[in-house]
Amino acid sequence: MRTGINFGGDVKEQQRETTGWADDSCTTTLNCLQIDGSGYYIIDDSENSGVSGHEVYVGGVGGFTNEWVTSTGQGFMWASFNWLAQRASGAIGVDVLAAPTGARRHRK
Amino acid sequence: MCLEYTTPLFHGNYYTLGILGYIPDIYGYNSVATARRKLRAESMPISIFTMGTGKGLGDVTASRFPLEMARRGYCGFTVQYARSEMLEYCDGEFDTKGSHIYGAGADSAVGVIEANLPFCSQERGLAASGFSQGGHIALLARQYNTLISGVLMISSGHYSVGGWAFCSGGMSSILQYSGHSSYAPQVLVRSVIGEHDDVFGNGAHAFVPFLALSPIIIN
Numbered sequence: 001m002r003t004g005i006n007f008g009g010d011v012k013e014q015q016r017e018t019t020g021w022a023d024d025s026c027t028t029t030l031n032c033l034q035i036d037g038s039g040y041y042i043i044d045d046s047e048n049s050g051v052s053g054h055e056v057y058v059g060g061v062g063g064f065t066n067e068w069v070t071s072t073g074q075g076f077m078w079a080s081f082n083w084l085a086q087r088a089s090g091a092i093g094v095d096v097l098a099a100p101t102g103a104r105r106h107r108k
Numbered sequence: 109m110c111l112e113y114t115t116p117l118f119h120g121n122y123y124t125l126g127i128l129g130y131i132p133d134i135y136g137y138n139s140v141a142t143a144r145r146k147l148r149a150e151s152m153p154i155s156i157f158t159m160g161t162g163k164g165l166g167d168v169t170a171s172r173f174p175l176e177m178a179r180r181g182y183c184g185f186t187v188q189y190a191r192s193e194m195l196e197y198c199d200g201e202f203d204t205k206g207s208h209i210y211g212a213g214a215d216s217a218v219g220v221i222e223a224n225l226p227f228c229s230q231e232r233g234l235a236a237s238g239f240s241q242g243g244h245i246a247l248l249a250r251q252y253n254t255l256i257s258g259v260l261m262i263s264s265g266h267y268s269v270g271g272w273a274f275c276s277g278g279m280s281s282i283l284q285y286s287g288h289s290s291y292a293p294q295v296l297v298r299s300v301i302g303e304h305d306d307v308f309g310n311g312a313h314a315f316v317p318f319l320a321l322s323p324i325i326i327n
Contacts, residue, residue, distance in 0.1 A: 011309030014265030020285030088258030
């Protein structure tokens with residue numbers, strides 16, 4: 001069992017306090033993403049090969065969990081960076097990726 | 109296809125040590141030198157990722173996450189910042205880190221990127237993302253640059269009771285939503301985190317306090 005540093009409170013309490021989204025704004029206990037994609041998403045063990053600690057992306061596929069690089073789930077890399085790219089580009093808009101990029105090499 | 113851009117040591121200021129980035133190769137450029145010819149009017153938005161406590165540019169996040177943004181049309185960068193260790197993680201430090209990375213000055217990381225890569229423009233869009241401490245930097249950075257219009261935090265949280273005992277108090281208040289909502293409103297922020305995060309959460313399914321594991325001595 002890992003107990004880590006823990007700055008106090010459980011994960012959901014900390015997400016609620018940091019993001020300001022109250023529980024009645026959430027779809028489920030773990031999914032508090034809003035219609036516009038803002039909010040928070042808590043990744044469960046069962047959807048990420050049992051990985052749900054601080055380095056939630058770390059696994060054996062190029063350093064990442066298989067789900068982190070291949071899943072279309074809202075908590076993972078593809079959906080999160082698609083949201084960020086669309087949200088931050090505003091008026092000009094940018095492309096989003098139609099599918100996760102998977103475990104391709106990321107350095108030349 | 110994306111082009112890699114690196115600066116082994118970034119001299120902009122003390123708090124930013126290095127940059128690793130990727131540039132979309134959407135125009136068939138085969139080198140950064142060729143890409144420099146692109147006019148600012150056709151420029152691409154900028155994405156900056158900040159790593160977690162104690163991590164360097166060799167970390168998997170430093171290369172993969174900016175590359176993901178480059179694949180989406182951004183000039184994507186990871187900025188390595190100085191004083192990233194745990195005891196250098198308080199409110200005054202955050203102010204310096206945030207302003208030196210995202211601030212308006214020509215020697216901020218954003219300023220240096222724009223000066224060296226004129227086809228990268230924060231006015232086209234500025235995305236801030238980070239892991240753990242880096243996520244907090246991304247969250248708080250908008251007070252130094254309102255062009256930031258999207259923030260992605262990975263494994264960053266906060267609880268006002270009990271944490272940050274090594275800081276001077278300001279840290280606890282600025283990381284609460286009430287402390288940063290005036291410049292980082294909810295709609296700009298997305299946070300993802302593991303259910304059993306052991307830094308910004310209690311980690312285990314059933315948290316066992318340290319004292320419960322201590323031996324009991326009976327005289």
